[in-house]
Amino acid sequence: MPxxxxxxTPRGIADDLWAQVLQSQPLVGHLxxxxxxxxxxxxxxxxxxxxxxGAAGFAPDALVQASIALQACLPALNLGLRxxxxxxEVIVYPDQFLVPRRRTDDAGxxxxxxxxxxxxxMDGGPVxxxxxxxxxxxxxxxxxxxxxxxxxKIDLLDGEADGIPPLPAxxxxxxxxLLEDTYDAFCDALEHVEAQIPRSVDPESAxxxxxxxxxxxxxxxxxxxxxxxxxxxxxxxxxxxxxRSAYPEWYQALSDFFGQDPxxxxxxxxxxxx
Ligand SMILES: [Zn+2]
Numbered sequence: 001m002p003x004x005x006x007x008x009t010p011r012g013i014a015d016d017l018w019a020q021v022l023q024s025q026p027l028v029g030h031l032x033x034x035x036x037x038x039x040x041x042x043x044x045x046x047x048x049x050x051x052x053x054g055a056a057g058f059a060p061d062a063l064v065q066a067s068i069a070l071q072a073c074l075p076a077l078n079l080g081l082r083x084x085x086x087x088x089e090v091i092v093y094p095d096q097f098l099v100p101r102r103r104t105d106d107a108g109x110x111x112x113x114x115x116x117x118x119x120x121x122m123d124g125g126p127v128x129x130x131x132x133x134x135x136x137x138x139x140x141x142x143x144x145x146x147x148x149x150x151x152x153k154i155d156l157l158d159g160e161a162d163g164i165p166p167l168p169a170x171x172x173x174x175x176x177x178l179l180e181d182t183y184d185a186f187c188d189a190l191e192h193v194e195a196q197i198p199r200s201v202d203p204e205s206a207x208x209x210x211x212x213x214x215x216x217x218x219x220x221x222x223x224x225x226x227x228x229x230x231x232x233x234x235x236x237x238x239x240x241x242x243x244r245s246a247y248p249e250w251y252q253a254l255s256d257f258f259g260q261d262p263x264x265x266x267x268x269x270x271x272x273x274x
Contacts, residue, residue: 022036045081050089055092075136077258086157139238189215236255251263
């Protein structure tokens, strides 16, 4: 048998599929041709290394898989696939999935319940996503569940979900200070907004949405510093100009970390239209 039979042919993503997935993703407009080539190589590697499988009857086709891979690789563009070395499985449900939760409160009482999730990133385990929350139409909410969960994976690289990813020694102290300061500022802003909601309006209802719209980030970011980093990661790619004008120093730290400047690309576009 000729030796070439044993050689592995590199099977990357096909040109037409790549074009299709780029077209379906408005999030890559800030990348130049060289960045897009690097992103495509990462997507190829991601698709080769990971298992993107469906659950509860959902069968992710090649476009769904490539679309998830692209969004997963976007925050890892500067970090490489080593950011995702600790897991292989990406599991996609057709809709939100139910997860049993057990929590012990301050009084020592154990609460058990079931929670419906749009996405979950497990430490050392799979990333689980709901297609209803990441597929077509889901981006109208201004967020991005896929990026959110993969930013959690990047945060978890050093073993802790604390909003502090692995950083070069010289950048660590600045990140921690900015994370704390910006998180506190956001929690204050949220409290301010909540105080403005009239008593007649249920803060959990859709009627309260217009009050929260004044905030530069989804209120979920106030949960803890880990969620603040994940929600900031979504905003960095989806609503970068808004994030930068609210928290310029935090935006800059994220820009240095992700090695990208989505808001800067908007500036360039705006000045060329003039
Ligand atoms: Zn989260």
